[in-house]
Amino acid sequence: MTTFVPSQNSAIAVTNALLTTSPPHVSLDEALCVMRSHFGGAQEIKALSGERDRNFMVRSDAGRCLTLKFINHAESTAEIAMQVAVLKHFAEHHFEREVPVHIPSSLTSQDWLDIKLSDGAVRVRAYSYLDGSPGSQLKAEPEVWRDIGRATAQLTCAMQPFTHVGAHRPFLWDVTQLPLLKPMLSVIEQPALHDAVQRFMQRFEQQIQPLIQTLPQQVIHNDLSPSNMLSCAEGRRVVGVLDFGDMVYAPRIAELAVAASYQMSRGENPLAVLDAVMAGYGEILELTEQERTAVVDLVMARLVQRIVITSWRAAQFPANSTYILRSRSEAEALFKQLMTFWEPSRTGAEQR
Missing domain, CATH: 3.30.200.20 (Phosphorylase Kinase; domain 1)
Structure with a gap:
């Protein structure tokens, strides 16, 4: 490697x-x-x-x-x-x-x-x-995905008044700072995946990053993965949120994108999963048109982070690599799947 x-x-x-x-x-x-x-x-x-x-x-x-x-x-x-x-x-x-x-x-x-x-x-x-039961026990069903969306919006509302100087930090897991990962792309050994990630990061820096800076911002949890959620015994509702160690000041919609990115590989149609999470979120917080446009971009950005950072850290800490790499293959497969429509849609938008 x-x-x-x-x-x-x-x-x-x-x-x-x-x-x-x-x-x-x-x-x-x-x-x-x-x-x-x-x-x-x-x-x-x-x-x-x-x-x-x-x-x-x-x-x-x-x-x-x-x-x-x-x-x-x-x-x-x-x-x-x-x-x-x-x-x-x-x-x-x-x-x-x-x-x-x-x-x-x-x-x-x-x-x-x-x-x-x-x-x-x-x-x-x-x-x-x-x-409680770990978030990995949440069922892969539309109503559960909607509840994850509701929980994400409720968390966003609860954190909206919270401010702290510590959240304004350079941090590799902040999706708005994705270009910080460019020097680390050598950890991706597959040439096709390396090239796809490189193309995405280039467009992110040129087109997406300026847009997301204009969206509503606040301190967010920034890591609503199954590891940081608790499920009820039946696996149908999020009952708790853990680990606030990755908080950053960022677009509030990044919270939704991060949460959805961990769920989208659990359904046959990733975009249907995203729609369900967004529907639940929308029951609590209304999404602006600009936020809706940015969601898939930010999902893709989090997938790139999971691919690059986890590979890098696993090489540094091989004794803990199983835990660190627990979601990398899932992120890689979903990124490849989403790129098949994301890239043509972005190219079409540029040509219009």
Whole structure:
């Protein structure tokens, strides 16, 4: 595999160290000690999966379940503060689905702690653990896709008043910053796919990026994948939203495009899935004509991100490659399928 290694002075290395730094090394015993010292006694502890941080589920002596997050060393103070602030925001603003509740230290009342462990200093924070079925259990049905659209719009409404300086950051997972990935395209080994992605990125930079900058903007969750949603037991409704670590200030319609991009490969007709998600969204928030025009472009942009970034990160962290690459093949197949009509439609628009 051809591996892209960013130089120390590149924008990718400077602004996205978070995606290239391994999670902190924390043992179960160390996590248990931190829990008992700062958040109360513990009856049970287990490690959770994660790409950037080291996470544990802990059941306290009082029976409360919480997530103990040992934060990636590259995450800035502004980014940590933003993730704490948004959970506090939800405590005061209505949202129809569940989100975690921020839990400060019971010893010091601090929002996060600086802890010294055997592998060095690390920051840690805690929030309630939401129990439920994973979003991957949501059924591939039109009414479920509409509910995902409704949940996305409700989340957009709930987050609309939220602002934070940490959201204004260069970030590889921000679809509006897709051109940042151009130096990384060497990770795509298939020539035909490489050329198709390159053509898309060129048109994105020339035609799409200027348009989306004019759309309504706000802080968005930016990663409504099945991994970050909880399903009811029957698989017919989104009951919770997790992990606000990818928040950015971006066009609000990008939230819908990202959510839809993870669902569109689950139906025989990807565009019918997109229509269902958009229909549910439209029950809560009216889409402007410009937003409707941009949705497919932003879906395609997220698919390119999933192809390029996951390939790059899997090469850097082979021990975690199965988790990192869990949706790459799906994204690749959907991108190829959508390109068959997207490219001719864009070419036709240019000629008119």
